[in-house]
Amino acid sequence: MxxxxxxxxxxxxxxxxxxxxxxxxxxxxxxxxxxxxxxxGPGSLQKLGWQSWDTVNDLTGQVSGSSRPADDLESPSSGSSVPEGVDWWNVTTSSDDLDVASLPLDVWDPLMQHDTGSCGAWLKTYLSVSEIHITECLVDPWLIPSMASEFCTPPSTKEDDAKKGKWVRVERNLKLQVSMKSLNVYYRSTRRHDIPLVTEIRVLPEKETPSPFSHSWIKVAHPLNPFGEKRYLWYKAEKTWRDMTDAERKSDLITEIDVLFGSDQPWYGFERVQQATYDGGGPREPVWLTYRKGVKPPPRAPPLHFSRDGKFKIMQIADLHYSVSVGTCRDTILSPCTESDNLTTTLLSRVLDIEKPDFVVFTGDQLNGQMSSWDERSVLAKFAKAVVDRQIPWAAIFGNHDDEDGMSREAQLRYLQGLPYSLVERGPKDVHGVGNYVLKVKSADPSMTHLLTLYFLDSGAYSSGVQDWWGIFHASDYDYLRQDQIDWFLQESSSIDAIERPFTPDGAKDLGSVWKRQAADQVLPNSKRLAKPNAMMFFHIPMQESGAAADVDPVTGQPLDVGNVLEESGASKKSAGFFHKGLLQAFESDHRAGRRATEVKVVANGHQHNSDNCKRVKGVWLCFGGGGSYSGYGQIGFDRRFRIYDISDYGETIRTYKRTEHDDVLDDMILVGRGAPPPFEGVV
Incomplete structure (x- = not known):
């Protein structure tokens, strides 16, 4: 031991x-x-490091951090009450607080509004462009990102990075149409007050100079044109932040640079440089440099609401098929017919001015795909122009062509949300597709009662196909709504509360919770009942049931099928049973005395340009919008058209008709409510 x-x-x-x-x-x-x-040491207060939030204050000569003076802080909202005499939808609500300190400063993003005003209004600073450079690279940095910083980025030093900002690459290859090489714009951005900032940009031929000329104009050494005659970029950096007035800072400072392919309008808030970097020719589209001055967040749409007399109008726009180019006319006797995208926008503008809808729904295939929408951002910038110009709230869903040319639906959705008056939502990420969401239309009175439900679903693109030796995908069948979308819809439907119907302004508010205390077996009066609001649903590719036999009107003995079907069915050969397992299982009321009517009364589809019928199947109306664009396929003699849904009686009555390119109103009919065919009484 x-x-x-x-x-x-x-x-x-x-x-x-x-x-x-x-x-x-x-x-x-x-x-x-x-x-x-x-x-x-004292030297640290004199250095302005990259990504530092210390701001040089030229007014006091001191360095201020992110703290704000106490008297500059805004007082919190006094509550959610609406001031007397003001409509509830006109009350500005505070948006989600954005931590501007979290925004990356060395990443190009035209949707990001750099406003570093965390130090108070007296120190509000835009992240402004201080220097611009053009670089040509053997390979597009987008293909091999690791090469960008090593071989393509302009030279710099730590001192320049700290003073002027790091180089940021505009991720748009100016030579995309003509070469495997890359020609990119680089710029620096800074928040310092003692650096000359860029206020003007011009593109000029080789031997021209800006007029009037001054020493503040700087010429970029490398030519900017991707093809043809040489053109050079000039930029003016004359004044520092401290030398500018507040008005000059808001209106003159360039805060972002972008590139536009084609001759249409640039992204919201951006302007085109007066001369293109390349004029285009043959199959090649013009290339423009665009820029944004100041901070211009897109205006937000007000909440959807009925008018005070209980009306709400929806306009469906189906299958625009826009391209990077001005478009090519298809299947029309219109002559001359050139620049079909622009002609369609003009037609849209005229119909919008006549109908004056409260809400617009784009039901898929906004982009033509098929290798013609190769720069999706340039197309997304123009497709909703007519609606945005009229400040109309709008939503959109994806079609089978929208993501054919490379940009994913996830990426496109972010740009859709960045457009003015957009109500597009991502929806849950654990459900098939991108853009499964719900919008609610409420009453105009202070009760803000939910009176109409709008469901939007992503019906996908293609469920099967083959890829050839060249990497081109050849589809053999369209996509369909999946089981998890059925589950999502039933879950959303079950979360919607019943209301007293038909609705009268402030009626439900006065009654309080009396209806909730009704016994389960008590029969309600015929004039009033508890039920969910009526609902409509929008998705691109139709279900197989759109080709099924229609319900028969018991009064006339005629099938409830109004309109034209001039083509074969565009539905998928596959189905998860969305119609029977989803739509027919979501009822407007579970009350024993109520009839078993479905919550969704109307389904609106696009996809089939030469179909514009409305057919009732087992109590649900299945309607096509019809082709509305000269850029999409059509049929001679079948006018371009747009479907209108005119909803009245606070959501109880749904009327529909189509307005054509010649201003004809076709198939005006009531689908639901007073004057509609008798309700479906069969077995679902």
Whole structure:
């Protein structure tokens, strides 16, 4: 026993020194790299580091951090009450607080509004462009990102990075149409007050100079044109932030640079430089440099609401099929017919002015795809122009062509949300597709009662197909609504509360919770009942049931099918049973005295340009919008058209008709409510 204790003690003594050394060394490293905080010397207050939020204050000569003066802080909202005499939808609500400190400063993003005003209005600073450069690279940095910083980025120093900002690449290859090489615009941005900032940009031929000329104009050494005659970029950097007035800072400072392909309008808030970098020719489209001055967040849409007399009008726009180019006319006797995208926008503008809808729904295939929408951002910038110009709230869903040319639906959705008056939502990420969401239309009175539900679903693109040797996908069948979308819809439907119908302004508010206390077996009066609001649903590719036999009107004995079907069915050959397992299982009321009417009364589809019929199947109206664009396929003699849904009686009555390119109103009919065919009484 003694021998064993002796050996154990000797063992402890042998490991003591190395163990103590390791522990001591670990403590030393912890102190140096974690605990030790060196005292900042006076020089640290004079350095403006990259990504630092210290701002040089030219008014006081001191450095201020992110703290704000106490008297500059805005008082919190006094509550959600609406001021007397003001409509509830006109009350500005505070948007989600954006932590501007989290916005990356060395990443190009034309949707990001850099406004570093965290120091108060008296120190409000835009992240402004301070220098511009043009770089040509052997390979597009988008293909091999690691090459961008190593071989393509303009040279710089740490001092220049700290003073002017790091180089940011505009991720738009000016040579995209003509070469495998890359020609990119780079710029620096800064928030400093003592650096000359860019206020003007011009593109000029090789031997021209800006007029009037001054020494503040700087010529970029490398030509900007991707093809043809040489053109150079000039930019004017004359005044510093401290030398500008507040008005000049808001209206003159360039805060972002972008590139536009084609001759249409640039992204919201951007302007085109007066001369193109390339004029285009043959199959090649013009290329423009665009820029944004100041901070211009897109205006937000007001909440959807009925008018005070209980009306709400929806206009469906189906299958625009816009391209980067001005478009090519298809299947029309219109002559001359050139620049079909622009002609369609003109037609849209005229119909919008006649109908004056409260809400517009784009039901898919906004983009033509098929290799003609190769720069999706340039197309997305123009497709909703007529609606945005009239400040009409709008929503959109994807069609099978929208993501054919490369940009994913996820990426496109972010741009859709960045357009003015957009109500587009992403929807849950664990459900098939992008853009499964719900919008609610409420009453105009202070009760803000939910009176109409609008469901939007992503019906996908293609469920099967083959890819050839060239990497081109050849579809063999369209996509369809999946089981998880059925589950999502039923879950959303079950979360909607019943209301007193038909609705009268403030009626539900006066009654309080009396209807909730009704016994389950009590029969409600015929004039009033508890039920969910009527609902409509929008998705692009139709269900197989759109080709099924229609319900028969018991009064006339005629099928409830009004309109034209001049083509084969565009539905998928596959189905998860959305119609039977989803639509027919979501009822407007579970009350024993209520008839088992479905919540969704109307389904609106696009996809089939030469179909514009409305057919009732087992109580649900399945309607096509008809083709409204000269850029999409059509049929001679079948006018371009748009479907209108005129909803009245606070959501109880749904009327529909189509307005054509010649201003004819076709198939005016009531689908639901007073004057509609008798309700479906069969077995679902």
């Amino acid at each position: 003694a021998f064993s204790l002796f050996r154990f003690a000797r063992f402890l003594r042998s490991i003591f020194v190395p163990t103590a050394s390791i522990i001591a060394f670990s403590c030393l490293l912890t102190f140096i790299f974690v605990l030790y905080q060196p005292t900042p």
